[in-house]
Amino acid sequence: LAKTTQPISMDSYEGQEVNITCSHNNIATNDYITWYQQFPSQGPRFIIQGYKTKVTNEVASLFIPADRKSSTLSLPRVSLSDTAVYYCLVGLGWTDKLIFGTGTRLQVFP
Amino acid sequence: EPEVTQTPSHQVTQMGQEVILRCVPISNHLYFYWYRQILGQKVEFLVSFYNNEISEKSEIFDDQFSVERPDGSNFTLKIRSTKLEDSAMYFCASSPGQGSYEQYFGPGTRLTVT
Numbered sequence: 001l002a003k004t005t006q007p008i009s010m011d012s013y014e015g016q017e018v019n020i021t022c023s024h025n026n027i028a029t030n031d032y033i034t035w036y037q038q039f040p041s042q043g044p045r046f047i048i049q050g051y052k053t054k055v056t057n058e059v060a061s062l063f064i065p066a067d068r069k070s071s072t073l074s075l076p077r078v079s080l081s082d083t084a085v086y087y088c089l090v091g092l093g094w095t096d097k098l099i100f101g102t103g104t105r106l107q108v109f110p
Numbered sequence: 111e112p113e114v115t116q117t118p119s120h121q122v123t124q125m126g127q128e129v130i131l132r133c134v135p136i137s138n139h140l141y142f143y144w145y146r147q148i149l150g151q152k153v154e155f156l157v158s159f160y161n162n163e164i165s166e167k168s169e170i171f172d173d174q175f176s177v178e179r180p181d182g183s184n185f186t187l188k189i190r191s192t193k194l195e196d197s198a199m200y201f202c203a204s205s206p207g208q209g210s211y212e213q214y215f216g217p218g219t220r221l222t223v224t
Contacts, residue, residue, distance in 0.1 A: 034211040043114075043201045043215025044153060089211065096141060096205070097155040097166055098213060
């Protein structure tokens with residue numbers, strides 16, 4: 001499984017756009033890139049998944065360059081409720097297990 | 111919106127006792143999972159379950175652990191002879207299909223072993 005590297009923590013203010021970058025130099029051809037969010041004392045929650053270029057949903061955008069060695073989760077206009085840990089996951093399509101790293105702890109200030 | 115539910119929300123047990131953690135996955139999902147998260151640490155995969163059998167398990171999931179789908183709605187994790195280091199949040203998850211990275215997690219059961 002590809003190893004991922006992301007910042008341990010980030011700070012932001014309400015209303016700002018937040019970009020969290022994840023490095024995955026050893027990503028395989030079959031691998032998708034998936035992001036999860038976890039609030040304290042809650043289970044992780046799926047945010048977005050992509051393979052290449054750009055994916056957007058109602059919550060976030062995911063940017064993946066052509067070489068796919070990194071990806072950026074973009075959260076537009078964050079609010080206090082976006083304070084959470086964000087996990088970047090990269091894995092094989094034929095396994096069901098999610099391998100979580102340490103994630104990025106995002107703190108949003110008023 | 112359908113959701114995964116787990117009971118109890120908090121379980122306190124004495125070392126050496128057996129506990130059963132219960133989960134009700136989303137009704138039309140076919141794949142079920144258990145994860146655990148020791149306080150302040152990463153979420154760790156324990157086991158995946160499909161078609162009434164284990165499809166994958168981690169090295170954490172040894173003979174102390176077992177899973178069962180006793181009826182059409184519940185999915186349980188049994189931990190025998192609990193140890194202090196089993197204290198953690200245990201999350202159940204379900205997904206509609208194989209190889210899906212969109213897994214739906216429950217709120218967790220906090221297990222405290224004293």
